[in-house]
Amino acid sequence: MGFIMLSHRADLRMRVDGLTLAELFQSAFDGVMHVLKEKKPPQEIAKISKHRIKISSADESALLIDFLNEVLYSAYSRKEIYLSAVFQKLSDTELVAEIFGVPVKDFDEDIKAATYHEVQIKRNESGKLATVLVFDI
Amino acid sequence: MIIKDFKKINDYLWEIPQSFQGGMRVPARVYATEKILLASLDDRSMAQLLNVATLPGIYKYALAMPDIHEGYGFPIGGVAAMDAAEGVISPGGIGYDINCGVRLLRSDLSADVISSRINDLGDRIFAEVPSGTGRSGILKLSDKDLDLILKRGARGITEKGFGGKEDLDFLESCGELPDADPVMVSSRAKTRGQDQLGTMGAGNHFVEVGFVEKIFSKDAAEVFGLFLGQVTVLIHTGSRGLGHQVATDYIRAMMTAMPKYGIQIPDRELACAPFRSEEGQNYFKAMSAAANFAWANRQLIAWEVRKAWKDVLGESGGDLKTVYDVAHNLAKIEKYDDKELLVHRKGATRSFAKGNLEIPPRYRSVGQPVFIPGSMGTASYVLAGADGAMKNTFGTTAHGAGRQMSRTEARKSIEARALKEHMEAEGIRVFAGSLRGVAEEAPAAYKDIDAVADVVAEAGIAEKVARLRPLAAIKG
Numbered sequence: 001m002g003f004i005m006l007s008h009r010a011d012l013r014m015r016v017d018g019l020t021l022a023e024l025f026q027s028a029f030d031g032v033m034h035v036l037k038e039k040k041p042p043q044e045i046a047k048i049s050k051h052r053i054k055i056s057s058a059d060e061s062a063l064l065i066d067f068l069n070e071v072l073y074s075a076y077s078r079k080e081i082y083l084s085a086v087f088q089k090l091s092d093t094e095l096v097a098e099i100f101g102v103p104v105k106d107f108d109e110d111i112k113a114a115t116y117h118e119v120q121i122k123r124n125e126s127g128k129l130a131t132v133l134v135f136d137i
Numbered sequence: 138m139i140i141k142d143f144k145k146i147n148d149y150l151w152e153i154p155q156s157f158q159g160g161m162r163v164p165a166r167v168y169a170t171e172k173i174l175l176a177s178l179d180d181r182s183m184a185q186l187l188n189v190a191t192l193p194g195i196y197k198y199a200l201a202m203p204d205i206h207e208g209y210g211f212p213i214g215g216v217a218a219m220d221a222a223e224g225v226i227s228p229g230g231i232g233y234d235i236n237c238g239v240r241l242l243r244s245d246l247s248a249d250v251i252s253s254r255i256n257d258l259g260d261r262i263f264a265e266v267p268s269g270t271g272r273s274g275i276l277k278l279s280d281k282d283l284d285l286i287l288k289r290g291a292r293g294i295t296e297k298g299f300g301g302k303e304d305l306d307f308l309e310s311c312g313e314l315p316d317a318d319p320v321m322v323s324s325r326a327k328t329r330g331q332d333q334l335g336t337m338g339a340g341n342h343f344v345e346v347g348f349v350e351k352i353f354s355k356d357a358a359e360v361f362g363l364f365l366g367q368v369t370v371l372i373h374t375g376s377r378g379l380g381h382q383v384a385t386d387y388i389r390a391m392m393t394a395m396p397k398y399g400i401q402i403p404d405r406e407l408a409c410a411p412f413r414s415e416e417g418q419n420y421f422k423a424m425s426a427a428a429n430f431a432w433a434n435r436q437l438i439a440w441e442v443r444k445a446w447k448d449v450l451g452e453s454g455g456d457l458k459t460v461y462d463v464a465h466n467l468a469k470i471e472k473y474d475d476k477e478l479l480v481h482r483k484g485a486t487r488s489f490a491k492g493n494l495e496i497p498p499r500y501r502s503v504g505q506p507v508f509i510p511g512s513m514g515t516a517s518y519v520l521a522g523a524d525g526a527m528k529n530t531f532g533t534t535a536h537g538a539g540r541q542m543s544r545t546e547a548r549k550s551i552e553a554r555a556l557k558e559h560m561e562a563e564g565i566r567v568f569a570g571s572l573r574g575v576a577e578e579a580p581a582a583y584k585d586i587d588a589v590a591d592v593v594a595e596a597g598i599a600e601k602v603a604r605l606r607p608l609a610a611i612k613g
Binding site for chain 1: 269404541542545
């Protein structure tokens with residue numbers, strides 16, 4: 001698991017990491033989905049939906065937040081939870097991804113947004129890319 | 138940061154000088170007792186307040202109310218007044234839940250009259266007011282109707298038959314900000330809002346049936362229509378997914394715009410643009426539209442609560458009248474020191490003193506009603522705006538108890554079922570979609586509401602009028 005919850009007085013703070021940028025983004029995606037719905041619904045192949053996300057941002061940190069907000073918008077507006085993300089293109093400023101999900105009746109948590117507050121993707125002492133994320137809940 | 142870094146101005150006001158940290162344009166001031174101030178040093182709220190003090194055009198001080206706690210960008214309980222001509226507007230200074238706020242309804246009944254029906258009433262309100270994270274509202278708005286709500290706010294929804302003038306006259310800004318422009322709200326935000334009107338949401342949002350437990354100012358209580366033992370209903374929610382999306386859209390847009398204006402900030406979440414710029418004005422119009430959506434939301438919830446009230450108590454229940462409705466996440470243009478300022482309130486409540494023409498005529502002799510809800514299961518306060526707020530805090534006071542324990546800590550340390558039983562033994566029924574939410578919102582997770590109310594009263598930024606005690610807490 002590439003994400004871990006940290007303490008925050010009112011909102012949600014999470015540390016995510018990965019050996020590559022794609023792994024880091026995957027960890028953040030998994031972390032958000034874990035918060036949205038800890039117990040995943042049964043995966044019925046016929047009900048799996050696919051959505052494409054294409055975004056560009058100023059740098060890799062902003063790109064991560066913008067990606068997570070795209071995922072949140074898709075989840076809440078479609079009432080879906082996503083099981084996986086496939087990154088077709090991922091640079092420091094551009095991302096193309098496909099996310100695969102299933103419908104849900106409700107969510108465990110109402111994440112208002114991923115914020116830019118503490119995001120700063122850096123390589124840590126163990127050689128992994130890592131950052132802290134703060135979500136408004 | 139340690140307490141020695143602060144200059145004590147009086148027992149309820151502390152200051153960090155502008156010279157404390159490079160980039161600060163004004164000092165930072167905190168309204169708190171020493172005990173509250175010390176507790177706030179445990180998280181990042183003060184560092185966030187100092188960052189706010191660096192924003193271009195900030196006037197006089199970056200302020201924090203006694204319910205201050207760590208947020209993102211701005212601290213919760215933060216106030217910043219920007220020069221409207223030269224300063225910036227920062228969506229992070231309003232937050233993602235634009236016009237989250239509180240409405241208070243009053244009945245003609247005493248608590249003892251409804252004590253045997255409180256379970257039925259809680260059940261009925263829980264059924265009538267959709268709560269939690271997945272439930273839609275009773276209306277699925279067409280594009281045209283949604284634009285009407287965004288433009289006209291509470292008036293828009295009353296025109297559809299959900300309330301009337303007797304409500305609108307008692308809402309902050311009459312529940313309708315004139316600068317709202319639905320065109321500035323993205324189709325994504327509109328999609329999220331289309332089925333969410335009249336819904337409470339989750340987190341710390343609630344509907345609470347309570348009663349007037351204590352009166353501090355007989356005269357002001359009488360003017361507000363409050364009496365000892367009277368049953369009241371508090372509604373706390375905001376602009377739902379529509380507001381969240383407006384904030385997300387514009388924070389991103391402002392990050393892109395900042396280099397154009399040469400703005401540098403210590404935290405990206407404080408992304409901003411000059412208020413008079415195209416980006417600043419577009420956000421202000423969209424924010425105003427989202428605020429109108431929130432007022433319409435609380436108006437429709439009030440209608441749903443009234444329906445439940447009537448279903449359970451029949452004609453003998455009488456009417457539930459609106460006392461007032463306040464926003465605590467909003468930016469508004471106001472005048473202080475003969476200057477036009479854009480006052481950002483993030484988890485802070487407007488507190489206009491008596492005589493102000495923005496206050497409904499009926500309340501003008503005492504000041505605007507201010508509501509400071511406590512945690513589920515403790516008291517909430519009704520206060521009146523005061524002169525000290527006009528002089529010292531840009532017409533602002535606190536908005537709630539303020540968290541002292543994270544949600545994770547609360548879930549780990551509080552057993553929700555036992556808490557629910559304990560509250561019920563104390564005469565407070567809990568109607569909640571999830572036990573997890575009950576633990577997160579437990580009284581122990583919040584600061585002492587009495588201490589917060591004491592600070593604002595002693596500091597002269599609001600006057601205590603009445604204390605409400607809950608009978609039934611309804612939440613997502």
